[in-house]
Amino acid sequence: MPSPTTPSPARGLAAAEAYARRIESDLVGNILPFWLKHAIDPKRECFHGSVGPDLKPDPSALRGALLTSRILWTYSAAYRRYRTSEYLRMADFAYLDLLSHFHDSRHGGFFWSLRPDGTVLQDRKQTYGQAFAIYALSEYHAASGRPEPLEIAIEVHHLLERHARDPVLGGYLEALGRDWKPITDMRLSAGDMNVPKSQNTLLHVMEAYACLLRVWPDADLERSQIDLLRVMVDHVLQGDTGHLGLFFSNDWKPQSDQISYGHDIEAAWLLTEAANGVNHAPLRERICSIAVRIAEVTLAEGIDTDGAVMNQGGPQGLTNTGKDWWPQAEAVTGFLNAYEIGRHPRHLEAAFRSWDFIETRLIDRTHGEWIRSVDRAGRPAGDMAKISFWKCPYHNGRTGLEAVARLRRLASTT
Secondary structure (H helix, E strand, C coil), rough: EEECCCCCCCCCCCHHHHHHHHHHHHHHHHHHHHHHHHHHHHHCCCCCECCCCCCCCCCCCEEEHHHHHHHHHHHHHHHHHCHHHHHHHHHHHHHHHHHHHHHHCCCCCEEECCCCCCCCEECCEEEEEHHHHHHHHHHHHHHCCHHHHHHHHHHHHHHHHHHEEEECCCCCCCCCCCCCCCCCCCCCCCCCCCCCEEEHHHHHHHHHHHHHHHCCCCCHHHHHHHHHHHHHHHHHEECCCCCEEEEEHHHHHHCCCEEEEEEEEHHHHHHHHHHHHHCCCCHHHHHHHHHHHHHHHHHHHCCCCCCCCCCECCCCEECCCEEEEEHHHHHHHHHHHHHHCCCCHHHHHHHHHHHHHHHHHHHHHHHHHHCCCECCCEEEEECCCCEECCCCCHHHHHHHCCCCCCCHHCCCCC
């Protein structure tokens, strides 16, 4: 295995199948078994809100719909790939948890969080959370064949279009109240700005709509997706910098000059996937060019000498040199996507080096799953929870599915 501090020699397409096997081995031998074994709370018939690095659940932790939705998507997608009955049972469990504990039967949509006793803590309709519900329910419909998940996904889509979409300036508002009325504090988390629109929320509405379109090719949904893609490239993308802005006013004035390299490289491939799902060739071509540009800038500015994505930067350079688990996962797919578009060997090599770093520094050989974050030197840092409100199997599980499929397509061309 290459040293985490020494650039690897270019390996080319001949290595694609070997990397596919390594990534798939982690997915089916580590990530998916870990969540099957440690995520379920059998007493409460739900998922643990938090499991520490010692694998002990924290019964006092609040629970979020986001974690349940992401588990539902992951195991639905894994079942579609492998047809393993355990994966479908996990998806069934997640679907029941999402509907029985988080669904708002009165106003529609899904609550954001619950107290440990199962009562509602935050009843707000966070657009980000509704997007992940649509994403998960659409994938679960495709995996299970059940019509009800699709019906609910469509219902939530209509609620977002009716209440969260800005019909004049474009995009979607961050959050609304339980009854879909405006609220003053729309922050996604304590670390986010209180602004009406954000790149992170818009990115995942786009991702959710792409998944919904695959199972429900509706003309109005496609038009909404095209409008959102235009918002992403005309307002969220910051000129020719190759970066996406993070926070915006209603009329798209940037409210921060910070750069999230993980969101940039994730957006590069999600934009491509979304554009490929609509009937708009000029927009697809434009977005393919943008995706390569984002990968180039991320490679030049955000990748450390060990191949890892650093967390954040700004106009004056790096501002957070930590290396969280999810940007590393997204970099593998993001750079593969750029290689598939432009066939520049440096992008394929960047994807390989991202995986080398993951294997060397993030995969937990003792307790399973991945370490949440390491510092610039590769030492575990910060919150080490294995399962939490935000620590989920979605990023690394999706990389296991997405990167393996792309690498095998590439390997078949050699």
